[in-house]
Amino acid sequence: MGFRDKTSSLDDVVAELRDGMTIGIGGWGSRRKPMALVRAIARSDVKDLTVVTYGGPDLGLLCAAGKVRRAYYGFVSLDSAPFYDPWFAKARTSGAIESREMDEGMVKCGLQAAAARLPFMPIRAGLGSAAFDFWQGELKTVQSPYPDADGRTQTLVAMPALTLDAAFVHLDVADAHGNAAYTGIDPYFDGLYLAAAQRRYLEVDRIVSTEELMAEAPNERLLLNRMDVDRVVSAPNGAHFTFAGAYRRDESFQRFYAESAGDEQSWAAFRTRFLDVDEATYQEEVIRWHAEQEENK
């Protein structure tokens, strides 16, 4: 008796996407983003997505592809110069997307509420800030039934559950059933994204046997188990050009991405070479691009 084999292709995942879905994307800024899945979504036909994220180039690429209708995020950052993602910035300054901007801690809080199937969770963060203006009436407060010792009563942000139709995360290593470990320094919020979602998609650099996974990963790094995951996609170097456990951020390529957004011609060239292609071709072209940079030095 073996457990279910969840090994899937990027195409299998894309086939399950629907227009108008609310999707959560794991990682943080330009760190361990499920970029292979993001690239697959960007070249699919799906549209009108609502995206929940600690945003980085994931949100940028989806904005570039015109996939985003609404975004829930605590920040959007490339984590290194030029820091501000150019495609997210274009989507914002052109009014192409509706923003539900919030405090970073509110994102975690909303995912926790969804994971626990609660309608909201109270949090201080957001009080007095523009979060309420961004949410256009959708963000409300809640008053504690328990007064403080001095008789005053706390009124807090009632952070609504960030319930997701689908979540996408990248971890370093997994087995075919969805048990998975991170090898880097930070689990980020990937477990929460999956716990908040109906459909749970995991891409990994390596798929190994359960025995190998248990032998290589200390118990505390086993972030996900079978209950958390519906599909496992093998995506070696799939977090590229963001940082993952086994590899650093590809800083020169990220700069090239950001510079390519500068005008139509350079973006068309970037898109043709790196986005309108399948994942294997993308990875080959990245290697070729680096070789060209070396030659041109």
Place this chain on the structure above:
Amino acid sequence: MARGAGGEQVSTTDITRAEYCVAACADIFTGSGEIMASPMAPTPLIGARLARLTTEPDLLITDGEALILADTPAVGQSGAAEGWMPFRKVFDVIGGGRRHVVMGANQIDRFGNQNLSAFGPLQQPTRQMFGLRGAPGNTLGHPTSYWVARHSTRVFVETVDIVCGVGFDKVDGSNPAFDSLNIHRVVTNLGVFDFDGPGHTMRARSLHPGVTADEVAENTGFPVAGLEAAPVTETPTDEQLRIIRDVLDPKATRNREVKS
């Protein structure tokens, strides 16, 4: 400013503006005790580490990623770690209040409201920056200070476009959830400020040597309390200068943020 156990003062003419700024950033943490210092730019980072090597040895500092540092290394360097602080735990620390953050700011108003999100209308800004980031939670959760490398009327404005860091005029005194709001200092290339002016408005604590009250007034988009009476920023001690120059910032990265 907290004085270390240094000896005689060196000539004040030898001390750069950036060094006054670093020492003023160190003084942000005076009396902080055993909390996490979270500086978000090089000058306050050097300042926090200076505080830790002088008057505030129990401060916790991180490598900016997820490790708590046992050592107090130079800017840009890492060292031996003493613990783990992934992002999820940072939010626990913010909730608990044992932290003092020094954020940057694209805009600050007279009540301490801060913007690092975007310029212009919320749903269609004219310029996009980071978004709210952790500013709302930081300001409601624990002491917050700001570092502004170029003090100008573009930064110090009458009204910020988007309230990220919460200012004192947003406080609802009947709601204890606002009780932790504490905008402790604003350190700029021109001086040191707090919000102890009338009605919690920005007040000058000191101006760096060579800076005039007129210069601050011309570069601030609202009246600054106590400007005429503000003393000169205290001179860094010999020990502070030695640590800044020889230990924490031998490559003088501080001069890239603040020109002399």
